[in-house]
Amino acid sequence: MGIYHCFADFVSVRKLAGLALLVAAVNARADFSTEFFTSESAPAGHYEYTQGGNTPTQLGLWTAAPTFNGPALTSMWVNTSNLPMQVLEIGVSVESAAQLAAQPRLVFSFEADQDTTFSFSSLSILSNSSVIGSAVTQWQVGIVKTGIESEWFSSATVIYDGSYSLLSGETLAFYVQPLAFAQMGGENLAWQQVRLVFSGVEMNYTAIPEPGTVAAILGMAALGLVVWRRRAQA
Numbered sequence: 001m002g003i004y005h006c007f008a009d010f011v012s013v014r015k016l017a018g019l020a021l022l023v024a025a026v027n028a029r030a031d032f033s034t035e036f037f038t039s040e041s042a043p044a045g046h047y048e049y050t051q052g053g054n055t056p057t058q059l060g061l062w063t064a065a066p067t068f069n070g071p072a073l074t075s076m077w078v079n080t081s082n083l084p085m086q087v088l089e090i091g092v093s094v095e096s097a098a099q100l101a102a103q104p105r106l107v108f109s110f111e112a113d114q115d116t117t118f119s120f121s122s123l124s125i126l127s128n129s130s131v132i133g134s135a136v137t138q139w140q141v142g143i144v145k146t147g148i149e150s151e152w153f154s155s156a157t158v159i160y161d162g163s164y165s166l167l168s169g170e171t172l173a174f175y176v177q178p179l180a181f182a183q184m185g186g187e188n189l190a191w192q193q194v195r196l197v198f199s200g201v202e203m204n205y206t207a208i209p210e211p212g213t214v215a216a217i218l219g220m221a222a223l224g225l226v227v228w229r230r231r232a233q234a
Helices: 002-010 013-028 032-036 211-233
Strands: 046-050 057-059 062-067 073-079 088-097 099-102 105-111 116-132 135-145 149-153 157-166 171-182 189-199 202-205
Touching: 046 057, 046 062, 073 105, 088 099, 088 105, 116 135, 116 171, 135 189, 157 171
Parallel strands: 088 171
Antiparallel strands: 046 073, 057 062, 062 105, 073 088, 088 189, 099 171, 105 171, 116 157, 116 189, 116 202, 135 149, 135 171, 171 189
């Protein structure tokens, strides 16, 4: 009985409960580099989308959907290569030379299959442009959450400590839309680039623990009950 009592004192119900909560917390927090933004088929890297296709692609659980407009020279990208620093970049550039307006768009979106939180320490909205002759450039960035929040920006800014809570079935999407318009004839050129750079990105499942977590908690609870009953009988 001496060995048993030593074990019972060490593995108390309180300690088992604390360990169960720790297991739940570890399983509830997703790893930025593997679970949400990357996968075996789309590891961390710089992904570019060029003229010739509007096919959405999957980067982890996120969808990158490019839309090209006209014959303008357009480049779009999503950069997940700086994962240890938790940095994410989404960008589009467009150049129009002696042609009508071109307004490509890149939508980077996530649809939650359970309660999820997306947060960042800062979001920098950056832009560069140049014009020659009769040309105009503009841009617009949108952050849209299903049914609740919609924000649109058209000037460079920095947002600190942002957080979006998603219920199952809700979507969070980032829209990047530059505009370049150079009139026909003459030496006209319009070039516009806009980038979203997130720092301190984290994503977490916030409600439903994984099946393995549930099994671990139930197992620890059962063991705790056995220990408590035997100590009560001793």
